Amino acid sequence: MNATIQKFGYPETLLREYENWVVLLRPEQVTLGSMVLANKSEAGAMSQISASAFAELAQATRDLEGALRSAFQHDKINYILLMMVDNHVHFHVIPRYASYRDFAGSSFEDAAWPKPPDLSVSVSVSEDQRQALQELLKSKWGA
Template sequence: MNETMRKFGYPATLVAEFDHWAVLLRPAQPTLGSLILAAKSDATALSDLPAEAHADMHQASGAIERALAAFTGYAKINYLMLMMVDPHVHSHVIPRYEGTRTFGGLEFTDAGWPKLPDLGSAVALDDAQIAAIVSALKPHFA
């Protein structure tokens, strides 16, 4: 596992795992169910990943979309490959929806809807909230 994965809370935030990818809960949630799709390698450019990782991304993204559809009922989904601060290949996966979703007594409003996601309006989760959402999401990946 690479440092970018650890920064996003691995292993506590691990929701699902594929041969070349890990799906992590994003500790700061701009919308409910926001994830990180992180390459397990030390690659810092998408083109540096082996062909097998690109094929495995297809499986991972399909699983993410099915799981988040069941968990949040999103209207759209955004994959943001920013990699400005955290250098290893990863995408921020932001389920988009109009209005608010609730989980564990917290409200998650898509502040940017219907335009760009507002990452600055994210709900910061504590360890117990992370564990609860991870536990709720995992069965959707089975």
């Protein structure tokens, strides 16, 4: 796996692995259920990923959106492709919520709604909640 995937905690944060992509639970939760969708290649630009990776991207996004919808009924999803610090092709996947979501004994707010998400701010999630979140999302894959 490339350095970007490793930086985001692979394999501990893995939600699903595809031939060309991995979906990881984002270590810093911008909003509840934030993920990283990362291409497994060394590509440093979208134009450099393979045709098969582009085709598989459709399945990976359908799957992750379905898992988030089933788990939390998100209102929107923001896909952010920055690659300013981490050079390999990856998206920050930020589910967006117009209202609070309750999970694992806490209430979570999307403080930036309806403005763009602020990736420098994260919601407070305990280690137990992070593990429960990862287990829930894995269980909803394909739902």
